[in-house]
Amino acid sequence: xxGVTPSQTIGPYWHLIGHAEWADLTRFGARGERIxxxxxxxxxxxxxxxxxxxxxxxxxxxADERFPGYxxxxxxxxxxxxxTTIKPGPVPGRGNALQAPHLALTLMARGLLVGLVTRVYxxxxxxxxxxxxxxxxxxxPRRATLVAAPDGPGAWRLxxxxxxxxxxxxxxx
Amino acid sequence: xxxxxxxRPVAAGTHPANDTPAYRSTAFRHPTAPLVKIPQxxxxxxxPRFSPAQFPPMTxxxxxxxxxxxxxxxxxxxxxxxxxxxxxxxxxxxxxxxxAAGRYDHERDQHDAPLDPNFHGEGRVFTxxxxxxxxxxVKPGSYPWRNHPNAWRPNHIHFSxxxxxxxxxxITQMYFPGDPLLDLDPIYLAVPAGARTRLISRFDLSLTAPxxxxxxxxxxxxxxxxxxxxxxx
Ligand SMILES: [Fe+2]
Numbered sequence: 216x217x218g219v220t221p222s223q224t225i226g227p228y229w230h231l232i233g234h235a236e237w238a239d240l241t242r243f244g245a246r247g248e249r250i251x252x253x254x255x256x257x258x259x260x261x262x263x264x265x266x267x268x269x270x271x272x273x274x275x276x277x278a279d280e281r282f283p284g285y286x287x288x289x290x291x292x293x294x295x296x297x298x299t300t301i302k303p304g305p306v307p308g309r310g311n312a313l314q315a316p317h318l319a320l321t322l323m324a325r326g327l328l329v330g331l332v333t334r335v336y337x338x339x340x341x342x343x344x345x346x347x348x349x350x351x352x353x354x355x356p357r358r359a360t361l362v363a364a365p366d367g368p369g370a371w372r373l374x375x376x377x378x379x380x381x382x383x384x385x386x387x388x
Numbered sequence: 389x390x391x392x393x394x395x396r397p398v399a400a401g402t403h404p405a406n407d408t409p410a411y412r413s414t415a416f417r418h419p420t421a422p423l424v425k426i427p428q429x430x431x432x433x434x435x436p437r438f439s440p441a442q443f444p445p446m447t448x449x450x451x452x453x454x455x456x457x458x459x460x461x462x463x464x465x466x467x468x469x470x471x472x473x474x475x476x477x478x479x480x481x482x483x484x485x486x487x488a489a490g491r492y493d494h495e496r497d498q499h500d501a502p503l504d505p506n507f508h509g510e511g512r513v514f515t516x517x518x519x520x521x522x523x524x525x526v527k528p529g530s531y532p533w534r535n536h537p538n539a540w541r542p543n544h545i546h547f548s549x550x551x552x553x554x555x556x557x558x559i560t561q562m563y564f565p566g567d568p569l570l571d572l573d574p575i576y577l578a579v580p581a582g583a584r585t586r587l588i589s590r591f592d593l594s595l596t597a598p599x600x601x602x603x604x605x606x607x608x609x610x611x612x613x614x615x616x617x618x619x620x621x
Contacts, residue, residue: 216471217609220586221579222403223561224411226546228492231484231510243442259416266496272554274430278437285436308429319431319554326413328404328578330559334431348426377417387423388432388555 222330225323227266230289238288240271240300245282247301251370252335252363255294256322259378263294267324271335275303275316290324302337308347315342315349319388322375331385335373336362352384360384393613394428395555396471404578411574412535428555435553438480438514446512449483449525450601457507459488459526461601464562464589467519468549471612475519481608482548483511483523490529499531524601530569542569542576551610562606563588 236242241249252271256264267290278284288296300318308314315336323330336343343349343362352358360383366372375383406418426432450457468476486492486509489501493508509528513521530540544561551558563570565588570576576584586609595603 216612217469217473218583218586219398219402219471219611220558220560220609221583222559223546223579223587224413224575225548225559227496228486228494229484229546229548231492231494231508232482232512232548259420262416264417270557272431272436274434280439283436283438283442306430309427314429314431317431321554321557323559324417326411326415326417328406328408328411328414328575330557331406331419348429351426352424378420382419382421384421385419385423387425388428 222328224325224328225268225330227325229268229323233268233287233289235289238286238296238298240283240286240298243281243283245276245301247276247282249299249369250302251297251299252318252373253295253297253366253370254363254373254375256290256296256324256375257294257377261379263290263292264324264377265290265292265294267294267296267322269296270321270323271298271300272319272321273300273303273317275306276301305342312347313342313345315340315346317346317348331377332388333375333383333385334361337371338362338364348386357384391552392433393615393617394433395553395611396614398611401580402583404580408574408578411578432555433553435556436550438550440514443480443512445514446510447523449485449507449509449511449523452506452508455506457487457526458504459507459529461524462527463522463524463595463597463601463603464545464606465520465522465595465603466605466607468515468521468551468608468610469519470610474612475515475517476551476610477515477517477519479515479552480550481513481515481521483513483525483545485509485525485528485545486531488526488529490531501529501531527564527602535574540569540572542567542573547608549608549610556610558608558610560608561587564604565589565591
C-alpha cells in the first residue's frame with residue numbers, strides 16, 4: 216500500500232486555472248429546472264474571502280454530455296460566488312433511505328491547507344426532515360447552515376462562515 | 389471492488405491540519421468545530437467526468453504561440469494510482485505555476501520579478517489508460533511572500549486532481565529535490581513529517597530529453613476503495 220498524496224493549499228493564484236464559464240453547469244445545453252445558487256464566504260472576522268475556489272458536484276440529474284454535474288466559481292471582492300445549475304432531485308442513500316435534494320460543495324482558498332466540504336440543501340423540501348446526513352448534525356440548529364434560502368424566482372442563497380459564530384458545518388467524507 | 393465501493397478514510401498523519409498557526413492565513417479561515425463524519429453516498433462516491441473534447445488538454449507550458457519561455461525546460465511525468473496501486477485512467481489534472489523568475493501571470497502577484505511574454509503558467513493533462521501523465525514546462529522560480537519576515541516559497545508546481553469520486557478531490561503542490569527552502573516553508577512543513585517527502589519529485593535521468601529538457605518524476609496517490617460496497621454500509 217502506498218500513502219495518499221498530502222493536500223496543500225490552492226493558494227492565491229489558482230485563477231490561472233479559473234474559467235468563469237465553469238460556474239454555469241447548463242452551458243452545454245442541459246435541460247431541467249434552471250436555478251442559481253449564490254452566497255458569500257466569510258472568515259472568522261466576518262471579512263469576505265475574496266480568493267476562494269468554490270466547487271459544486273451533484274449526483275442528480277445524472278451527469279452526461281450536456282450536464283457536467285460539476286461547476287467552479289471564484290469568489291469576488293465581496294466574497295460572493297454564483298452558480299447556474301439544474302435543481303437536483305432526491306437521490307438514494309444507504310439502505311432504503313432517500314436523501315433530500317442537495318449539492319456537494321467544496322471550498323478551497325489561501326489559508327486552507329485542506330479543502331472544506333459541506334452540502335447545500337434547499338429550504339422547504341419535505342425530505343429535509345428525514346435526510347440521513349442532516350440528521351447526523353448536532354445540535355440540530357446547526358443544520359440550518361447547510362440549507363439555502365429562496366432568493367427570488369429560481370434563485371437560492373447560502374452564505375458560508377468558515378469560523379466563529381454561526382460557523383458552517385463542514386463534513387468529513 | 390467496483391465503482392460503488394466507498395473510499396477508505398484517509399490515514400491519520402497524511403494531510404496537514406487547517407489550524408496551522410505558522411501559516412498565518414489559516415488564523416481566521418480554519419473551522420473551529422470538528423468535522424462531521426458522514427457515510428459516503430452516491431454523492432461522495434461518484435464524481436465529475438471530464439472529456440478532453442470539452443476540456444482541451446494543454447500539455448506544453450514552455451511555449452506560447454510557438455515562442456519559447458525563458459528558464460530551465462523540464463518534463464514532468466508520473467502516474468496517478470490509488471493506495472492499492474490501481475491506475476486511475478482518463479482523469480483530469482490541472483496545473484499552474486510561476487514563471488522561471490518566480491512571478492505568476494496573475495494580477496494580484498506584485499512580486500518585483502519580470503513577467504515572461506511567452507509564459508502563462510496554466511496546464512491541463514489527462515492520464516492515459518495506465519494512469520500515466522506527462523507535460524513540458526519550465527522550472528518555476530521561488531518567490532517571496534509575506535507570511536513572516538524574509539519568507540520565500542520553495543520552487544513548486546500546483547496541481548488539482550479529481551480522481552474517480554467527489555471524495556478523491558485533491559489540491560497539492562509538487563516540490564523539487566534538494567531545495568534548501570523546504571525546511572523553512574510553513575506550507576510544506578504543515579504536512580506531517582511521515583508524509584511530507586511524498587511531495588518532493590525525483591530527478592529522473594530516463595525522463596530527460598537529451599539536449600532539450602530535464603526530467604522530474606512525480607506520482608500521485610489518491611484514496612483507495614474499501615472492500616465493502618455502499619449497499620452493505
Ligand atoms: Fe505558488
